Structures are given as structure tokens and as C-alpha cells.
Amino acid sequence: MATGKTSTKPPQPPKPVRRPGKVKVVRALYNYTAQHADELSFEEGQLLYVHDLDTDPNWWKAKCGEKEGLIPSNYVEEQMEQVELPLHEAARRGNISFLLECLRQGVSPTGLDSAGNTPLYWAARTGHLDCVRHLLTLHNTGINAQNKMGDSPLHVASAHNHLDVVNLLLDSGATPALRNNDKLLAEELTTDPAIINSIQMSQRNCDRDYGYNAEDYNDDSD
Structure with a gap:
């Protein structure tokens, strides 16, 4: 019986909800x-x-x-x-000690600014790897959240040629198939060949068919 690979549309991340800051x-x-x-x-x-x-x-x-x-x-x-928006400010400036203190004091890591950006977005955009790494350890940090322009953290890390951040996002489950409002993928926003290669490798890994093929059924034993 022939088995065909079913093309499926990548799941859309949940829309983040802007909420007033609790702190x-x-x-x-x-x-x-x-x-x-x-x-x-x-x-x-x-x-x-x-x-x-x-x-x-x-x-x-x-x-x-x-x-x-x-x-x-x-x-x-x-x-x-x-x-205003202390966690966004800490992520934007790469102030890891202030970021950690904000989190200890109850500032939400999923809060949005007026453009719909999360703290992770700003850490990724500015290339602050320590802030990105810590935000990714939190529950529901919005790794695939898209702002009002449709840009995700992967989009902006790629656009600003932050290779280490791109690799960390991909390893943590960022979706390379998301398109922004201009219908562009993250790999189409960078000029760095290494980033393009990383994203394409990640995409191939996501699309890989892990089913058995004919060679898997060969039995060389007598």
C-alpha cells in the first residue's frame, strides 16, 4: 500500500492578549x-x-x-x-539582573507593549542572549507570538543577524514557517548565510518524514 506524505499547514500560535500590568x-x-x-x-x-x-x-x-x-x-x-513596562525595558537593554528582579516581583513575562511585542521579542531583537535564554525557561513565554506587524522573535533575531539567538530560538521550538504581515519568512529577512542555513536545516528537520521506507524492511539475515 502506497503511503503518501500529507502536507499540513503549520499550527498558528495563540494570539497573545494584551493585559494591564499587575505590577x-x-x-x-x-x-x-x-x-x-x-x-x-x-x-x-x-x-x-x-x-x-x-x-x-x-x-x-x-x-x-x-x-x-x-x-x-x-x-x-x-x-x-x-x-513603564519594566520587563520589556530590561530585555531591550540586556539588563539580566533587573529582568530577574522583575520576574521575582511578579511582572508578567507575557505582557505586551502598544505594538504587541513581548519581552522575548525585545531580547531577541537586540541580541541579548542571556535574557533570551532565561525568558525561554519560563512557562508560556510567547516564543511564536507575533506582534501587530506579524513579526515573531525569530523574525527580528533573523532580521538583525543575531545568529546565536536564532539558533537558541530554533532549538527551543520557534516555528520557521511563520510569515509576517508582508508574507515574509524569518529566513527572508536576513543577510547572513549562516542564519539562512540554520533556519532551513530546522525546517527540514520539522518536515522530515519519520515513517518506514522499503529499506527498513530488508532482512539481510538468512
Whole structure:
């Protein structure tokens, strides 16, 4: 009976959902000493991770390191600098220590910026291998998530000729068959022959038919 290879369309990754950040990161410009046991002391320059700004507008619930407590908004709101999308910023700049601290403090690794980019997208685009490697260890990090232009982390790593990042993404399950809004594959965005070869090799491995052929049934024994 003849067996034919069935051509199947590559599965589309789930669309990431933009959600408001659950944690806001602010930087203290002045010292504050807690006046009560449920308050949080902090020093100038420290980063605070605010989890609740709405329950009481006069007091925000925040963390600093392993400590958690209330900070008085009437004291700090004019004296603190808000850091928007802290995990995206850490990934973009390759600041692995800040990235790890954001994750420890509960910043979502799947949050999106206004263009639909994940932190992994920015780490891949800027070629920060350590950040890419750590983000890929997380659950549902959006390895195949496409932004509003249809670009995935593999697209931008390829476009910016980051060979090590491309190889890491491919080894971690990035799909080379995705096309962006211009109908382009990741391999069509690079000028690096090594990247093209890596992507094509990965694609061939994905398409390989692991079924038995006639030679597998040959028996050379008597």
C-alpha cells in the first residue's frame, strides 16, 4: 500500500492578549522610614514594585526585595519616577539582573507593549542572549507570538543577524514557517548565510518524514 506524505499547514500560535500590568515599578527619589509595622521603608534610588494603587489612594501596597508593606502616596507620588513596562525595558537593554528582579516581583513575562511585542521579542531583537535564554525557561513565554506587524522573535533575531539567538530560538521550538504581515519568512529577512542555513536545516528537520521506507524492511539475515 502506497503511503503518501500529507502536507499540513503549520499550527498558528495563540494570539497573545494584551493585559494591564499587575505590577508597577517606581524608583524612589528620597528616603522614607516606616512609621508603622505595616509600612515599607525605602531609600533613595531603590526600586519599589507596586501591586495595589486602587484599594486606598492614600496608601499603595509595594514590595522592595523580600519586604512588603504600605507606602504613603501623598508622600511619594510626586517624588517617585515610574518605569513603564519594566520587563520589556530590561530585555531591550540586556539588563539580566533587573529582568530577574522583575520576574521575582511578579511582572508578567507575557505582557505586551502598544505594538504587541513581548519581552522575548525585545531580547531577541537586540541580541541579548542571556535574557533570551532565561525568558525561554519560563512557562508560556510567547516564543511564536507575533506582534501587530506579524513579526515573531525569530523574525527580528533573523532580521538583525543575531545568529546565536536564532539558533537558541530554533532549538527551543520557534516555528520557521511563520510569515509576517508582508508574507515574509524569518529566513527572508536576513543577510547572513549562516542564519539562512540554520533556519532551513530546522525546517527540514520539522518536515522530515519519520515513517518506514522499503529499506527498513530488508532482512539481510538468512
